[in-house]
Structure formats: C-alpha cells, structure tokens
Amino acid sequence: MKKIKQTLMGAALAIIAIAFAVFTNMPAFATGSVTVSKNSLSLAIGGSDTFTISATNAAGRVDIVSADESVAMVSHDVVFLDSGITNEGEAPITVTAEGVGVTTITVTLTDVVTFDEEQLSPSTTYTINVVVGPEIHTDTVLEATDSNILLLNEGDFSDVESRVDAGEAAATISHLRSDESVADNDVVKTGDILRITIGGVNFDYVLAFLGDVNGDGLVNSGDYIKIKKHIMESETIAYQSKTWFAADINKNNTITSADYVKVRLYIMDGTGEWRP
Ligand SMILES: [Ca+2]
Ligand SMILES: [Ca+2]
Incomplete structure (x- = not known):
C-alpha cells in the first residue's frame, strides 16, 4: 500500500514537473x-x-x-x-x-x-x-581591358577558346553573337560574347575585335568611317566601350586620326597585318 502511494505521488510530481516545464516554455521566447x-x-x-x-x-x-x-x-x-x-x-x-x-x-x-x-x-x-568561374589567359593575341571586355587583336574564336582555362571543371564554351544567338562560324565580330558555362552558371565576356568598329567581323571602309565620325564628333564612340577598344588601334586610350590612318593602311595593304 505504501509503495503504491509512493508511486502515485511520484506520478503526480512528474505531471506537475511536465506541466511546469510546458508552462515555463510558453512565454516570451516561444x-x-x-x-x-x-x-x-x-x-x-x-x-x-x-x-x-x-x-x-x-x-x-x-x-x-x-x-x-x-x-x-x-x-x-x-x-x-x-x-x-x-x-x-x-x-x-x-x-x-x-x-x-x-x-x-x-x-x-x-x-x-x-x-x-x-x-x-x-x-x-x-x-x-x-x-x-574560369580563368582567361590573356596575352598579345587576346588582351584584357579595364572593362569586362576582351580584345582580340588577330585571329578568330579558336584563339579565344584556346585561352580559356576551366581547370578540372566540366565547362561548356559558347561563341554567341551580340543578340545571344549561337555563331555559325569562328569569325569574331565586335560585340560577340564568349560564354563559359560551369555548373549551370554562365560567365560572359564581351569580345572586341581590333579594327572592327561596326561589328561585322571585317576591317574595311565601314570601320574607318565610324572612326572618322567619332573624330568629327558627329557620332561619338562611348569611352572604353567594346567599340572603343576596337577603334583604338594604336592603344593610346584615345581615338584620333592616327587610328583612322592605321585602318586605311590596313585596308590598302591587304595583308591582314597592322603596320607597326
Ligand atoms: Ca567592320
Ligand atoms: Ca588611339
């Protein structure tokens, strides 16, 4: 009988303890x-x-x-x-x-x-x-600029692709036009995009091709007309834009008649080489 009483008391205390615990757990810091x-x-x-x-x-x-x-x-x-x-x-x-x-x-x-x-x-x-993201190995062919723009001095997209270092990562390298459509050849036009996709994330770089000011992938009269318009201030090229890097042939961070002359000589020579 005594033992049962003790057990009941124990149970009652346990219930009180639980009730107390529940009650004290309820306020402010719920x-x-x-x-x-x-x-x-x-x-x-x-x-x-x-x-x-x-x-x-x-x-x-x-x-x-x-x-x-x-x-x-x-x-x-x-x-x-x-x-x-x-x-x-x-x-x-x-x-x-x-x-x-x-x-x-x-x-x-x-x-x-x-x-x-x-x-x-x-x-x-x-x-x-x-x-x-990846590393781009820049050099005299593919140069880094102050902006997120890569300047291709000569060659085509294979020269861009070969300088992408994705390490051990599984990467997809895409050559896109400025409207993000996939390029159907390796010709780089100023405004093209180098897209490196790693783990579903796109790392985009805008490409500028030296001398291709109007973005058609060629260096011809259309480009020196653009440079001339900038010098004449009838149609200015935004500072350090992709077009700017394409037009600053002698790379002195300004677009002047010296650049215009270089494009003219490039076209006249027809060798595909820039005169020093
Ligand atoms: Ca052009
Ligand atoms: Ca210049």
Missing part, C-alpha cells in the same frame, strides 16, 4: 530560428564573397564545411552563435575561390537551443552552392 543569408555564390577565380549565419533567440554550435577545398575555402570551420564573431548572434563567413569548379558548403546546426533552452532541432543542415 520560438527561435537560424537563417543563412545566401543559398548560392558565384565567384571569380581569386575572388571572395561573404554569407552570414544569423540567430534569433537561439544559440549554439554551427559547423561550416566546404565539400571541395580545392574550389572554395571557408573562413571558419565552426562558430558559436552565442558569442558570435563580430556581434552577438551573427556570424559572417568569407568564402574564397581557390580553383575553377562547383562545390557546396554545408552549414550544420548542432545543439542549437533557444534562450529558454528548448532544442531548436537535433541537427539542421543548410546547403550553399558555389561556382567559381
């Missing part, structure tokens, strides 16, 4: 949450970007892992949201591009609890897709 600011990142080789892990009414351990560190590195392997890094409950994570390719970063919450110590969830994982 729910907590953790958010990750981005689910995808697109980086250039050598570049970096940042995402932020933020906690509202929650604290605990967060592990950050890059699936492929040869593609992308993370600034922190683990953060504790209660102490934070720059301020409480918020952790900025810097992702640095290490190599061309595609990878994922997983953000895993472990033992994250609300401020009243309710477990948020046993383990939650967020995935961030990362794509690191």
Whole structure:
C-alpha cells in the first residue's frame, strides 16, 4: 500500500514537473530560428564573397564545411552563435575561390537551443552552392581591358577558346553573337560574347575585335568611317566601350586620326597585318 502511494505521488510530481516545464516554455521566447543569408555564390577565380549565419533567440554550435577545398575555402570551420564573431548572434563567413569548379558548403546546426533552452532541432543542415568561374589567359593575341571586355587583336574564336582555362571543371564554351544567338562560324565580330558555362552558371565576356568598329567581323571602309565620325564628333564612340577598344588601334586610350590612318593602311595593304 505504501509503495503504491509512493508511486502515485511520484506520478503526480512528474505531471506537475511536465506541466511546469510546458508552462515555463510558453512565454516570451516561444520560438527561435537560424537563417543563412545566401543559398548560392558565384565567384571569380581569386575572388571572395561573404554569407552570414544569423540567430534569433537561439544559440549554439554551427559547423561550416566546404565539400571541395580545392574550389572554395571557408573562413571558419565552426562558430558559436552565442558569442558570435563580430556581434552577438551573427556570424559572417568569407568564402574564397581557390580553383575553377562547383562545390557546396554545408552549414550544420548542432545543439542549437533557444534562450529558454528548448532544442531548436537535433541537427539542421543548410546547403550553399558555389561556382567559381574560369580563368582567361590573356596575352598579345587576346588582351584584357579595364572593362569586362576582351580584345582580340588577330585571329578568330579558336584563339579565344584556346585561352580559356576551366581547370578540372566540366565547362561548356559558347561563341554567341551580340543578340545571344549561337555563331555559325569562328569569325569574331565586335560585340560577340564568349560564354563559359560551369555548373549551370554562365560567365560572359564581351569580345572586341581590333579594327572592327561596326561589328561585322571585317576591317574595311565601314570601320574607318565610324572612326572618322567619332573624330568629327558627329557620332561619338562611348569611352572604353567594346567599340572603343576596337577603334583604338594604336592603344593610346584615345581615338584620333592616327587610328583612322592605321585602318586605311590596313585596308590598302591587304595583308591582314597592322603596320607597326
Ligand atoms: Ca567592320
Ligand atoms: Ca588611339
């Protein structure tokens, strides 16, 4: 009899304890949450970007892992949201591009609890897709400019394609016209697009072909007329546009009669070579 009484008392205490627990869990801090600011990142080789892990009414351990560190590195392997890094409950994570390719970063919450110590969830994982773009090996044939424009000094699209370095990544290289239609030959026209697709992400570069000011893929009278109009100020060429790079034959960052003369000599010579 005594034993039964004790058991009943135990049960009653347990019920009171549960009721107390439920009751005390109810007020102000009812729910907590953790958010990750981005689910995808697109980086250039050598570049970096940042995402932020933020906690509202929650604290605990967060592990950050890059699936492929040869593609992308993370600034922190683990953060504790209660102490934070720059301020409480918020952790900025810097992702640095290490190599061309595609990878994922997983953000895993472990033992994250609300401020009243309710477990948020046993383990939650967020995935961030990362794509690191290709490298273009520029030289005297294919030059980089201050803009996102590549200047082809001679040759055709095969000379552009051969300078694309996508590392170990599976990449598709496309030659598009300015309206994004696929080019049906290798002739590069000023305004064409070099598109490198890696992991479903397009990396586009506008091409300028030296001397092709009007964008028809040829260097002829139509081009020196364009240069002349710019000099006469009847139709100006925008500074450092694709047309600008095509028209500045002597590359002195200005378009003058010297460029006009060079185009005339190029046409007269008919050798396909620029006179020095
Ligand atoms: Ca032309
Ligand atoms: Ca010039």
